[in-house]
Amino acid sequence: MGLALLATSRWRRLMIAAGFPLSFALSGLASGWSAVWWLLPLVLLAVAYPVRAWSDAPLFPTGTTALDGLDELIDLPAGARVLDAGCGLGHGLQALRRVWPTAGLEGTEWSRPWRLIAALRCPWARIRQGDMWAQSWAHHDLVYLFQRPESMPRAVEKAQREMRPGSWLVSLEFEAKGLRPHARLQQPGQRPVWIYAIRETRPGTGHGPRDHDSSVDPS
Structure with missing residues:
Protein backbone atom coordinates (compact mmCIF):
# COMPACT_ATOMS: atom_id res chain seq x y z
CA MET A 1 0.00 0.00 0.00
CA GLY A 2 2.85 2.36 0.81
CA LEU A 3 4.16 1.98 -2.74
CA ALA A 4 1.12 3.91 -3.95
CA LEU A 5 2.61 7.07 -2.44
CA LEU A 6 5.55 6.78 -4.84
CA ALA A 7 3.37 6.95 -7.95
CA THR A 8 3.60 10.11 -10.03
CA SER A 9 -0.12 10.73 -10.57
CA ARG A 10 -3.35 10.44 -8.61
CA TRP A 11 -4.77 7.75 -10.91
CA ARG A 12 -1.65 5.62 -10.63
CA ARG A 13 -1.70 5.94 -6.84
CA LEU A 14 -5.33 4.80 -6.77
CA MET A 15 -4.66 1.84 -9.04
CA ILE A 16 -1.66 0.71 -6.99
CA ALA A 17 -3.49 1.18 -3.69
CA ALA A 18 -6.52 -0.77 -4.93
CA GLY A 19 -4.42 -3.59 -6.30
CA PHE A 20 -3.57 -5.25 -2.97
CA PRO A 21 -7.08 -5.40 -1.43
CA LEU A 22 -8.52 -6.50 -4.76
CA SER A 23 -5.98 -9.30 -5.17
CA PHE A 24 -6.50 -10.34 -1.52
CA ALA A 25 -10.26 -10.56 -2.02
CA LEU A 26 -9.91 -12.52 -5.23
CA SER A 27 -7.44 -14.93 -3.65
CA GLY A 28 -10.15 -16.00 -1.21
CA LEU A 29 -12.99 -16.11 -3.70
CA ALA A 30 -11.03 -17.88 -6.39
CA SER A 31 -8.90 -20.25 -4.33
CA GLY A 32 -10.32 -23.20 -6.24
CA TRP A 33 -9.95 -21.72 -9.69
CA SER A 34 -7.63 -23.12 -12.30
CA ALA A 35 -4.42 -21.16 -12.91
CA VAL A 36 -5.67 -20.51 -16.44
CA TRP A 37 -8.34 -18.16 -15.10
CA TRP A 38 -5.69 -16.04 -13.43
CA LEU A 39 -4.01 -15.56 -16.80
CA LEU A 40 -7.22 -14.42 -18.51
CA PRO A 41 -7.05 -10.78 -17.28
CA LEU A 42 -3.46 -10.55 -18.52
CA VAL A 43 -4.46 -11.87 -21.93
CA LEU A 44 -7.33 -9.39 -22.16
CA LEU A 45 -5.01 -6.56 -21.13
CA ALA A 46 -2.43 -7.56 -23.73
CA VAL A 47 -5.10 -7.62 -26.45
CA ALA A 48 -6.61 -4.27 -25.47
CA TYR A 49 -3.31 -2.54 -24.71
CA PRO A 50 -0.46 -4.22 -26.65
CA VAL A 51 3.07 -4.15 -25.28
CA ARG A 52 4.19 -2.11 -28.28
CA ALA A 53 1.91 0.73 -27.15
CA TRP A 54 3.17 0.85 -23.56
CA SER A 55 5.63 3.64 -24.38
CA ASP A 56 2.75 5.86 -25.53
CA ALA A 57 0.12 7.56 -23.41
CA PRO A 58 -2.21 5.45 -21.26
CA LEU A 59 -5.95 5.61 -21.82
CA PHE A 60 -6.90 9.05 -20.49
CA PRO A 61 -9.74 10.63 -22.48
CA THR A 62 -9.86 14.18 -23.78
CA GLY A 63 -12.47 16.26 -21.98
CA THR A 64 -15.59 17.05 -23.97
CA THR A 65 -15.00 20.82 -23.85
CA ALA A 66 -11.20 20.77 -23.57
CA LEU A 67 -10.69 21.94 -27.16
CA ASP A 68 -13.52 24.49 -27.33
CA GLY A 69 -12.21 27.78 -28.67
CA LEU A 70 -9.52 26.29 -30.90
CA ASP A 71 -11.38 27.50 -33.97
CA GLU A 72 -10.88 31.08 -32.74
CA LEU A 73 -7.12 30.56 -32.73
CA ILE A 74 -6.70 28.26 -35.74
CA ASP A 75 -8.38 29.04 -39.05
CA LEU A 76 -8.94 25.74 -40.83
CA PRO A 77 -10.74 25.54 -44.17
CA ALA A 78 -13.85 23.39 -44.56
CA GLY A 79 -12.85 19.81 -45.21
CA ALA A 80 -9.42 20.22 -43.64
CA ARG A 81 -7.73 16.94 -42.73
CA VAL A 82 -7.45 16.65 -38.94
CA LEU A 83 -5.70 13.67 -37.35
CA ASP A 84 -6.03 12.45 -33.78
CA ALA A 85 -2.78 10.50 -33.43
CA GLY A 86 -3.44 7.82 -30.84
CA CYS A 87 -7.19 8.34 -30.68
CA GLY A 88 -8.02 5.74 -28.01
CA LEU A 89 -11.79 5.38 -27.63
CA GLY A 90 -12.53 8.48 -29.71
CA HIS A 91 -12.96 11.16 -27.04
CA GLY A 92 -10.47 13.45 -28.77
CA LEU A 93 -12.24 13.02 -32.10
CA GLN A 94 -15.54 14.00 -30.51
CA ALA A 95 -13.96 17.09 -28.96
CA LEU A 96 -12.42 18.01 -32.31
CA ARG A 97 -15.78 17.62 -34.04
CA ARG A 98 -17.34 20.10 -31.61
CA VAL A 99 -14.82 22.64 -32.87
CA TRP A 100 -14.62 21.74 -36.58
CA PRO A 101 -17.80 19.88 -37.60
CA THR A 102 -16.97 20.13 -41.32
CA ALA A 103 -13.39 18.88 -41.04
CA GLY A 104 -12.30 15.51 -42.36
CA LEU A 105 -11.54 13.83 -39.04
CA GLU A 106 -9.18 10.86 -38.89
CA GLY A 107 -7.78 8.76 -36.09
CA THR A 108 -5.01 6.23 -35.63
CA GLU A 109 -5.04 3.70 -32.80
CA TRP A 110 -2.72 0.74 -32.25
CA SER A 111 -5.14 -1.26 -30.06
CA ARG A 112 -7.62 -3.17 -32.19
CA PRO A 113 -10.39 -3.22 -29.53
CA TRP A 114 -9.98 0.51 -28.84
CA ARG A 115 -10.00 1.23 -32.57
CA LEU A 116 -13.25 -0.75 -32.99
CA ILE A 117 -14.92 1.08 -30.10
CA ALA A 118 -13.75 4.44 -31.44
CA ALA A 119 -15.17 3.61 -34.87
CA LEU A 120 -18.53 2.77 -33.30
CA ARG A 121 -18.54 5.97 -31.23
CA CYS A 122 -17.35 8.15 -34.13
CA PRO A 123 -18.91 6.76 -37.34
CA TRP A 124 -18.28 10.09 -39.11
CA ALA A 125 -14.50 9.74 -38.67
CA ARG A 126 -12.03 7.64 -40.61
CA ILE A 127 -10.20 5.54 -38.03
CA ARG A 128 -7.44 3.10 -38.86
CA GLN A 129 -5.63 0.56 -36.74
CA GLY A 130 -1.92 1.16 -36.87
CA ASP A 131 1.18 2.79 -35.47
CA MET A 132 0.82 6.56 -35.10
CA TRP A 133 4.60 6.91 -35.28
CA ALA A 134 4.81 5.04 -38.59
CA PRO A 149 5.97 13.86 -21.43
CA GLU A 150 8.35 11.03 -22.31
CA SER A 151 6.98 10.69 -25.86
CA MET A 152 6.71 14.41 -26.67
CA PRO A 153 10.32 14.75 -27.95
CA ARG A 154 9.54 12.03 -30.47
CA ALA A 155 6.39 13.91 -31.52
CA VAL A 156 8.37 17.13 -31.95
CA GLU A 157 10.95 15.42 -34.14
CA LYS A 158 8.23 13.81 -36.26
CA ALA A 159 6.32 17.08 -36.66
CA GLN A 160 9.46 18.96 -37.70
CA ARG A 161 10.40 16.25 -40.16
CA GLU A 162 7.02 15.59 -41.78
CA MET A 163 4.49 18.38 -41.30
CA ARG A 164 4.32 21.05 -43.98
CA PRO A 165 4.46 24.82 -43.38
CA GLY A 166 1.00 26.17 -42.64
CA SER A 167 -0.14 23.09 -40.74
CA TRP A 168 -0.74 22.87 -37.00
CA LEU A 169 0.30 20.67 -34.09
CA VAL A 170 -1.97 20.69 -31.03
CA SER A 171 -1.00 18.98 -27.78
CA LEU A 172 -3.25 18.54 -24.76
CA GLU A 173 -1.54 19.21 -21.42
CA PHE A 174 2.07 18.57 -22.40
CA GLU A 175 4.24 21.20 -24.06
CA ALA A 176 6.19 20.30 -27.19
CA LYS A 177 9.51 21.61 -25.95
CA GLY A 178 11.75 22.76 -28.76
CA LEU A 179 8.84 24.24 -30.70
CA ARG A 180 7.69 27.83 -30.40
CA PRO A 181 4.08 27.95 -29.11
CA HIS A 182 1.63 29.98 -31.14
CA ALA A 183 -0.84 30.07 -28.24
CA ARG A 184 -1.97 28.27 -25.12
CA LEU A 185 -5.66 27.63 -24.49
CA GLN A 186 -7.25 26.43 -21.27
CA GLN A 187 -10.93 26.05 -20.57
CA PRO A 188 -12.19 26.13 -16.95
CA GLY A 189 -11.57 22.80 -15.26
CA GLN A 190 -9.72 21.41 -18.28
CA ARG A 191 -6.11 20.66 -19.13
CA PRO A 192 -4.08 23.26 -21.06
CA VAL A 193 -3.89 23.01 -24.84
CA TRP A 194 -0.61 23.92 -26.55
CA ILE A 195 -0.88 25.19 -30.12
CA TYR A 196 1.98 25.22 -32.61
CA ALA A 197 1.97 26.74 -36.09
CA ILE A 198 4.46 24.72 -38.09
CA ARG A 199 5.45 27.73 -40.17
CA GLU A 200 6.66 29.39 -36.95
CA THR A 201 8.56 26.53 -35.36
CA ARG A 202 12.20 27.21 -34.61
CA PRO A 203 13.87 25.19 -31.86
CA GLY A 204 14.65 27.24 -28.78
CA THR A 205 13.65 30.65 -30.18
CA GLY A 206 10.82 33.11 -29.88
CA HIS A 207 8.76 34.45 -27.06
CA GLY A 208 6.39 32.54 -24.82
CA PRO A 209 2.84 31.68 -25.88
CA ARG A 210 -0.19 33.86 -25.61
CA ASP A 211 -2.52 32.59 -22.88
CA HIS A 212 -6.24 32.21 -23.53
CA ASP A 213 -9.16 31.12 -21.43
CA SER A 214 -12.88 31.13 -22.05
CA SER A 215 -13.26 34.58 -20.50
CA VAL A 216 -10.67 36.27 -22.73
CA ASP A 217 -11.24 37.47 -26.27
CA PRO A 218 -8.58 35.69 -28.41
CA SER A 219 -8.14 38.82 -30.50
Whole structure:
Protein backbone atom coordinates (compact mmCIF):
# COMPACT_ATOMS: atom_id res chain seq x y z
CA MET A 1 0.00 0.00 0.00
CA GLY A 2 2.85 2.36 0.81
CA LEU A 3 4.16 1.98 -2.74
CA ALA A 4 1.12 3.91 -3.95
CA LEU A 5 2.61 7.07 -2.44
CA LEU A 6 5.55 6.78 -4.84
CA ALA A 7 3.37 6.95 -7.95
CA THR A 8 3.60 10.11 -10.03
CA SER A 9 -0.12 10.73 -10.57
CA ARG A 10 -3.35 10.44 -8.61
CA TRP A 11 -4.77 7.75 -10.91
CA ARG A 12 -1.65 5.62 -10.63
CA ARG A 13 -1.70 5.94 -6.84
CA LEU A 14 -5.33 4.80 -6.77
CA MET A 15 -4.66 1.84 -9.04
CA ILE A 16 -1.66 0.71 -6.99
CA ALA A 17 -3.49 1.18 -3.69
CA ALA A 18 -6.52 -0.77 -4.93
CA GLY A 19 -4.42 -3.59 -6.30
CA PHE A 20 -3.57 -5.25 -2.97
CA PRO A 21 -7.08 -5.40 -1.43
CA LEU A 22 -8.52 -6.50 -4.76
CA SER A 23 -5.98 -9.30 -5.17
CA PHE A 24 -6.50 -10.34 -1.52
CA ALA A 25 -10.26 -10.56 -2.02
CA LEU A 26 -9.91 -12.52 -5.23
CA SER A 27 -7.44 -14.93 -3.65
CA GLY A 28 -10.15 -16.00 -1.21
CA LEU A 29 -12.99 -16.11 -3.70
CA ALA A 30 -11.03 -17.88 -6.39
CA SER A 31 -8.90 -20.25 -4.33
CA GLY A 32 -10.32 -23.20 -6.24
CA TRP A 33 -9.95 -21.72 -9.69
CA SER A 34 -7.63 -23.12 -12.30
CA ALA A 35 -4.42 -21.16 -12.91
CA VAL A 36 -5.67 -20.51 -16.44
CA TRP A 37 -8.34 -18.16 -15.10
CA TRP A 38 -5.69 -16.04 -13.43
CA LEU A 39 -4.01 -15.56 -16.80
CA LEU A 40 -7.22 -14.42 -18.51
CA PRO A 41 -7.05 -10.78 -17.28
CA LEU A 42 -3.46 -10.55 -18.52
CA VAL A 43 -4.46 -11.87 -21.93
CA LEU A 44 -7.33 -9.39 -22.16
CA LEU A 45 -5.01 -6.56 -21.13
CA ALA A 46 -2.43 -7.56 -23.73
CA VAL A 47 -5.10 -7.62 -26.45
CA ALA A 48 -6.61 -4.27 -25.47
CA TYR A 49 -3.31 -2.54 -24.71
CA PRO A 50 -0.46 -4.22 -26.65
CA VAL A 51 3.07 -4.15 -25.28
CA ARG A 52 4.19 -2.11 -28.28
CA ALA A 53 1.91 0.73 -27.15
CA TRP A 54 3.17 0.85 -23.56
CA SER A 55 5.63 3.64 -24.38
CA ASP A 56 2.75 5.86 -25.53
CA ALA A 57 0.12 7.56 -23.41
CA PRO A 58 -2.21 5.45 -21.26
CA LEU A 59 -5.95 5.61 -21.82
CA PHE A 60 -6.90 9.05 -20.49
CA PRO A 61 -9.74 10.63 -22.48
CA THR A 62 -9.86 14.18 -23.78
CA GLY A 63 -12.47 16.26 -21.98
CA THR A 64 -15.59 17.05 -23.97
CA THR A 65 -15.00 20.82 -23.85
CA ALA A 66 -11.20 20.77 -23.57
CA LEU A 67 -10.69 21.94 -27.16
CA ASP A 68 -13.52 24.49 -27.33
CA GLY A 69 -12.21 27.78 -28.67
CA LEU A 70 -9.52 26.29 -30.90
CA ASP A 71 -11.38 27.50 -33.97
CA GLU A 72 -10.88 31.08 -32.74
CA LEU A 73 -7.12 30.56 -32.73
CA ILE A 74 -6.70 28.26 -35.74
CA ASP A 75 -8.38 29.04 -39.05
CA LEU A 76 -8.94 25.74 -40.83
CA PRO A 77 -10.74 25.54 -44.17
CA ALA A 78 -13.85 23.39 -44.56
CA GLY A 79 -12.85 19.81 -45.21
CA ALA A 80 -9.42 20.22 -43.64
CA ARG A 81 -7.73 16.94 -42.73
CA VAL A 82 -7.45 16.65 -38.94
CA LEU A 83 -5.70 13.67 -37.35
CA ASP A 84 -6.03 12.45 -33.78
CA ALA A 85 -2.78 10.50 -33.43
CA GLY A 86 -3.44 7.82 -30.84
CA CYS A 87 -7.19 8.34 -30.68
CA GLY A 88 -8.02 5.74 -28.01
CA LEU A 89 -11.79 5.38 -27.63
CA GLY A 90 -12.53 8.48 -29.71
CA HIS A 91 -12.96 11.16 -27.04
CA GLY A 92 -10.47 13.45 -28.77
CA LEU A 93 -12.24 13.02 -32.10
CA GLN A 94 -15.54 14.00 -30.51
CA ALA A 95 -13.96 17.09 -28.96
CA LEU A 96 -12.42 18.01 -32.31
CA ARG A 97 -15.78 17.62 -34.04
CA ARG A 98 -17.34 20.10 -31.61
CA VAL A 99 -14.82 22.64 -32.87
CA TRP A 100 -14.62 21.74 -36.58
CA PRO A 101 -17.80 19.88 -37.60
CA THR A 102 -16.97 20.13 -41.32
CA ALA A 103 -13.39 18.88 -41.04
CA GLY A 104 -12.30 15.51 -42.36
CA LEU A 105 -11.54 13.83 -39.04
CA GLU A 106 -9.18 10.86 -38.89
CA GLY A 107 -7.78 8.76 -36.09
CA THR A 108 -5.01 6.23 -35.63
CA GLU A 109 -5.04 3.70 -32.80
CA TRP A 110 -2.72 0.74 -32.25
CA SER A 111 -5.14 -1.26 -30.06
CA ARG A 112 -7.62 -3.17 -32.19
CA PRO A 113 -10.39 -3.22 -29.53
CA TRP A 114 -9.98 0.51 -28.84
CA ARG A 115 -10.00 1.23 -32.57
CA LEU A 116 -13.25 -0.75 -32.99
CA ILE A 117 -14.92 1.08 -30.10
CA ALA A 118 -13.75 4.44 -31.44
CA ALA A 119 -15.17 3.61 -34.87
CA LEU A 120 -18.53 2.77 -33.30
CA ARG A 121 -18.54 5.97 -31.23
CA CYS A 122 -17.35 8.15 -34.13
CA PRO A 123 -18.91 6.76 -37.34
CA TRP A 124 -18.28 10.09 -39.11
CA ALA A 125 -14.50 9.74 -38.67
CA ARG A 126 -12.03 7.64 -40.61
CA ILE A 127 -10.20 5.54 -38.03
CA ARG A 128 -7.44 3.10 -38.86
CA GLN A 129 -5.63 0.56 -36.74
CA GLY A 130 -1.92 1.16 -36.87
CA ASP A 131 1.18 2.79 -35.47
CA MET A 132 0.82 6.56 -35.10
CA TRP A 133 4.60 6.91 -35.28
CA ALA A 134 4.81 5.04 -38.59
CA GLN A 135 1.91 6.92 -40.20
CA SER A 136 2.92 10.02 -42.11
CA TRP A 137 1.65 13.37 -40.84
CA ALA A 138 2.65 15.13 -44.06
CA HIS A 139 -0.83 15.38 -45.57
CA HIS A 140 -2.74 16.64 -42.55
CA ASP A 141 -3.69 20.23 -41.84
CA LEU A 142 -3.70 19.61 -38.09
CA VAL A 143 -2.41 16.82 -35.86
CA TYR A 144 -3.81 16.48 -32.35
CA LEU A 145 -1.97 14.66 -29.56
CA PHE A 146 -2.66 13.68 -25.98
CA GLN A 147 0.57 11.90 -25.19
CA ARG A 148 2.88 11.75 -22.20
CA PRO A 149 5.97 13.86 -21.43
CA GLU A 150 8.35 11.03 -22.31
CA SER A 151 6.98 10.69 -25.86
CA MET A 152 6.71 14.41 -26.67
CA PRO A 153 10.32 14.75 -27.95
CA ARG A 154 9.54 12.03 -30.47
CA ALA A 155 6.39 13.91 -31.52
CA VAL A 156 8.37 17.13 -31.95
CA GLU A 157 10.95 15.42 -34.14
CA LYS A 158 8.23 13.81 -36.26
CA ALA A 159 6.32 17.08 -36.66
CA GLN A 160 9.46 18.96 -37.70
CA ARG A 161 10.40 16.25 -40.16
CA GLU A 162 7.02 15.59 -41.78
CA MET A 163 4.49 18.38 -41.30
CA ARG A 164 4.32 21.05 -43.98
CA PRO A 165 4.46 24.82 -43.38
CA GLY A 166 1.00 26.17 -42.64
CA SER A 167 -0.14 23.09 -40.74
CA TRP A 168 -0.74 22.87 -37.00
CA LEU A 169 0.30 20.67 -34.09
CA VAL A 170 -1.97 20.69 -31.03
CA SER A 171 -1.00 18.98 -27.78
CA LEU A 172 -3.25 18.54 -24.76
CA GLU A 173 -1.54 19.21 -21.42
CA PHE A 174 2.07 18.57 -22.40
CA GLU A 175 4.24 21.20 -24.06
CA ALA A 176 6.19 20.30 -27.19
CA LYS A 177 9.51 21.61 -25.95
CA GLY A 178 11.75 22.76 -28.76
CA LEU A 179 8.84 24.24 -30.70
CA ARG A 180 7.69 27.83 -30.40
CA PRO A 181 4.08 27.95 -29.11
CA HIS A 182 1.63 29.98 -31.14
CA ALA A 183 -0.84 30.07 -28.24
CA ARG A 184 -1.97 28.27 -25.12
CA LEU A 185 -5.66 27.63 -24.49
CA GLN A 186 -7.25 26.43 -21.27
CA GLN A 187 -10.93 26.05 -20.57
CA PRO A 188 -12.19 26.13 -16.95
CA GLY A 189 -11.57 22.80 -15.26
CA GLN A 190 -9.72 21.41 -18.28
CA ARG A 191 -6.11 20.66 -19.13
CA PRO A 192 -4.08 23.26 -21.06
CA VAL A 193 -3.89 23.01 -24.84
CA TRP A 194 -0.61 23.92 -26.55
CA ILE A 195 -0.88 25.19 -30.12
CA TYR A 196 1.98 25.22 -32.61
CA ALA A 197 1.97 26.74 -36.09
CA ILE A 198 4.46 24.72 -38.09
CA ARG A 199 5.45 27.73 -40.17
CA GLU A 200 6.66 29.39 -36.95
CA THR A 201 8.56 26.53 -35.36
CA ARG A 202 12.20 27.21 -34.61
CA PRO A 203 13.87 25.19 -31.86
CA GLY A 204 14.65 27.24 -28.78
CA THR A 205 13.65 30.65 -30.18
CA GLY A 206 10.82 33.11 -29.88
CA HIS A 207 8.76 34.45 -27.06
CA GLY A 208 6.39 32.54 -24.82
CA PRO A 209 2.84 31.68 -25.88
CA ARG A 210 -0.19 33.86 -25.61
CA ASP A 211 -2.52 32.59 -22.88
CA HIS A 212 -6.24 32.21 -23.53
CA ASP A 213 -9.16 31.12 -21.43
CA SER A 214 -12.88 31.13 -22.05
CA SER A 215 -13.26 34.58 -20.50
CA VAL A 216 -10.67 36.27 -22.73
CA ASP A 217 -11.24 37.47 -26.27
CA PRO A 218 -8.58 35.69 -28.41
CA SER A 219 -8.14 38.82 -30.50
